[in-house]
Amino acid sequence: MRVRLAEPGDVDRLLELMRGLARFEEYIDDFAVTRESVLEQGFGDGRLFTAFVAEQDDDLVGMAVVYTIPWTYTLRPKVVLKELFVVEGARNLGAGKALMAAVVSHARSIDAAELIWTVMEGNRAAEGFYRSLGASPDLKWNNWSLSLPAQAPRDR
Template identity: 40%
Template structure:
């Protein structure tokens, strides 16, 4: 194996990963410039992703020497016009010290396997328009930009 390619274990996240997942989620919030509105805590990760009988999200992690160095967070969209579920990829993040080592590709391959196991017709996600490296990464995987739809948000304040 190439010395640039560390031995990485790709696996589904478990409850004991909550704190480490949260750290990567927070790093992603900094990277994507929404840290000021980041409201997730390790307790929220544990409760929402692992303790609820129907979790709000699922996660796949990349592990190197017992450290979580990458994560992918997703959820299922059970009802679609194609009468097959879809997966929505919410977050993909690899620790900056581990980038360029094919970890993102391994995480995406694991997500594709998950989609196939669950008879999903698509995996969908959004990319920030300024994230050129992210766009190139997804295109290298064979993903296509969907220019047929625009994203809208309706923020509901308390």
């Protein structure tokens, strides 16, 4: 198992992994990510996210997608793990742990004060996995959301 930064040549398989997570978490009907959006927002100087991929036998079997909140109350960045997904056939082979180790290393490299993420309600396997890494739920905060309609292209 090898973990590395995703490269533009990985975009098609990375998009498949993102779709796999969307199916698992049941938001595939709202999934709007395209090959072009991954290339535009995940690579280059103005990228909005960083992706790590787990590779086994020349196939990408997992991904971790993170973004950074550059300024917080600690005056240090905060890294947000937005997506972690390993294909079913590669689970329990160390891909998830290797991806998380890469994410932690990345967070430390930018002197982040914290690494945060959310876990889908009822995903006990994920909770157990994260606990095995030494993580614990943040009982101080709960997530809220407000859905906003898309703006017409001319309004953006």
